[in-house]
Structures are given as structure tokens and as C-alpha cells.
Amino acid sequence: MSLRDPFATFGLPPRFDVNLPELERVHRELSRAVHPDRVASSAGRKDAVERAMEVNEAFRVLRDPVKRAEALFQLRGIEVGETNEPKPPPDFLMEVLEQRESLAEARATKDEARVSALESAMRDAQKNAEARLTAALLPGASADTAKAEIGALGELRFYRRFLEEVSAIHDELLG
Amino acid sequence: MAYSDKVIEHTENPRNVGTLDKADPSVGTGLVGAPACGDVMRLQIKVGAGGVIEDAKFKTFGCGSAIASSSLATEWIKGKTIDEAETIKNVDIVNELNLPPVKIHCSVLAEDAIKSAIADYRAKQAARAQAK
Numbered sequence: 001m002s003l004r005d006p007f008a009t010f011g012l013p014p015r016f017d018v019n020l021p022e023l024e025r026v027h028r029e030l031s032r033a034v035h036p037d038r039v040a041s042s043a044g045r046k047d048a049v050e051r052a053m054e055v056n057e058a059f060r061v062l063r064d065p066v067k068r069a070e071a072l073f074q075l076r077g078i079e080v081g082e083t084n085e086p087k088p089p090p091d092f093l094m095e096v097l098e099q100r101e102s103l104a105e106a107r108a109t110k111d112e113a114r115v116s117a118l119e120s121a122m123r124d125a126q127k128n129a130e131a132r133l134t135a136a137l138l139p140g141a142s143a144d145t146a147k148a149e150i151g152a153l154g155e156l157r158f159y160r161r162f163l164e165e166v167s168a169i170h171d172e173l174l175g
Numbered sequence: 176m177a178y179s180d181k182v183i184e185h186t187e188n189p190r191n192v193g194t195l196d197k198a199d200p201s202v203g204t205g206l207v208g209a210p211a212c213g214d215v216m217r218l219q220i221k222v223g224a225g226g227v228i229e230d231a232k233f234k235t236f237g238c239g240s241a242i243a244s245s246s247l248a249t250e251w252i253k254g255k256t257i258d259e260a261e262t263i264k265n266v267d268i269v270n271e272l273n274l275p276p277v278k279i280h281c282s283v284l285a286e287d288a289i290k291s292a293i294a295d296y297r298a299k300q301a302a303r304a305q306a307k
Contacts, residue, residue: 093215096215158210
């Protein structure tokens with residue numbers, strides 16, 4: 001895994017709450033500037049290819065909230081990933097399981113309104129976790145401050161999975 | 176990625192899906208989650224005389240391998256004592272289901288679920304013994 005700072009690549013402050021249109025604008029600019037077709041010499045082209053890869057990799061990290069949070073933890077020397085992070089607390093897992101059960105019921109009964117209600121509750125929970133990450137991962141926030149909220153990163157992955165399921169159900173009920 | 180026949184079989188006909196009464200003192204509930212993929216798994220055991228697992232139920236929200244791993248786990252632990260059930264290792268599940276390397280964490284989840292159900296049952300028993 002590369003330890004290159006994706007925020008530095010984009011010239012953006014290392015914050016969790018990035019501005020997505022701004023991110024896309026910088027990506028377009030950087031991609032144009034480093035496009036290998038713009039370089040004449042073969043040595044220069046090799047550099048440009050590497051630089052283009054760096055830009056794309058940074059974009060892949062920065063636009064994904066989970067990867068972005070992981071990068072901000074890693075920049076503080078905090079390891080992430082399933083075996084490095086604390087196990088989700090039982091109360092949280094119980095809640096997720098109950099929500100998944102409700103979602104499965106709503107799917108079986110084709111209850112679109114209930115699916116939407118569950119979706120909106122989950123989006124609120126996701127926003128709450130994102131707000132906690134924003135506060136804990138501000139530029140200058142210490143590793144200890146960040147680590148106190150690493151649980152919010154774990155939560156985010158469960159919310160994402162739930163919302164993927166929701167969008168699959170919406171497609172199914174529409175189709 | 177292709178699932179093995181055994182995984183498909185368990186996914187299509189999962190054994191012991193359901194719920195046991197969480198409040199029952201003879202029931203242990205294990206709840207585990209895999210943050211990497213957002214899977215959640217609940218495994219429950221009903222323990223009778225001599226510490227024998229009389230019944231086991233599970234509910235898993237996750238991929239086919241996670242469902243198959245928990246389905247197989249409940250099949251295996253029924254009729255065993257909790258001490259025997261505790262010795263089940265995730266590699267046993269991997270071998271039985273031919274799980275590919277990327278799905279090994281599903282079997283780890285099932286092993287953790289068994290252990291967490293047993294721990295919950297023991298904690299309940301200890302609390303009751305103390306209350307007496």
C-alpha cells in the first residue's frame with residue numbers, strides 16, 4: 001500500500017469533509033496537466049504515466065468516504081482494517097441486525113414506503129458518523145483525538161452495506 | 176468468483192435459520208460483525224443438561240459464504256457439548272466448504288459467533304449462580 005498522501009497530491013487540506021465538486025474539478029485539472037500524450041520524450045512520458053497513476057489513485061481514495069477516513073487515520077500512524085480496528089460493540093451490531101431484519105421484511109412485502117423510511121434513518125446515522133469523523137480528523141487533530149472516533153469508521157462500512165442493499169431493493173421494486 | 180457446491184447448497188437450503196428466546200437463561204446469543212464488508216451474524220444456542228447444545232439457530236446478513244459458514248456451524252454444534260463446540264476452528268469450516276482465500280473471514284466470523292454465543296451462555300449461568 002502506498003503511503004503517499006492523497007490530499008497532498010490534490011493540494012487540498014487533509015480534512016474528512018471534502019467538497020466533492022471541488023475534488024472533481026481538481027481531478028479534471030490534474031488529469032489534463034499530467035496526460036502522457038502531452039509529453040514528447042519517452043522518459044518524460046514514463047514520469048507522466050506514473051504521475052497520472054498517482055492522481056487517479058488519490059482520486060479513488062478521496063472520493064470514497066471510507067477510504068478517505070482510512071487515509072486520514074493512516075496519515076496519523078493509526079492502522080486500519082478489520083484486524084486492526086476494535087470490534088463493533090454488541091449494541092451497535094444488534095441495531096444493525098434488527099434494521100437488516102426490518103429491511104428484509106419490507107422487501108418481502110414489497111413495502112416501498114418502509115424501505116424508504118429505513119433508508120432515511122440509516123442516512124441520518126451515516127451523517128452522524130461522518131460528522132464525528134470530520135471533528136476527530138480535523139487538520140492538526142492528534143492521533144489520540146482521531147483514535148477516539150475510529151469506531152465511526154467501522155460504523156460507516158455497515159451503513160454503506162445497508163444502503164447498497166436498499167438501492168438493490170429499490171431497483172428490484174421498480175423493475 | 177464461483178462458489179463451491181457445498182456453499183451453494185447451504186445458501187439455497189440454509190439449516191437452522193431463526194431465533195431463540197434471548198431472555199431464556201439456557202440460551203446463549205452470539206452477535207458478530209465484519210466491518211470490512213458490513214456483514215452481521217447472530218448465532219444462538221440452547222444448552223441442556225450436561226452442557227449439551229440441544230438447539231442452534233442463526234440469522235446472517237451477508238454473502239453466500241457467510242450464510243453457508245453459519246449454517247454449517249449450527250449443524251456441527253447441535254448435539255455437541257459447549258466445550259466440544261468451542262474447539263471448532265474456522266479452518267474446519269474453510270475445508271468443509273472449500274472457501275477461497277478472500278472468503279476466509281466469513282469462516283472466522285462463524286467461529287467468533289460460536290464462541291460469543293458460548294461466552295454469553297456462560298455469563299448468564301455465572302450471573303444466576305451468583306444471584307442464588
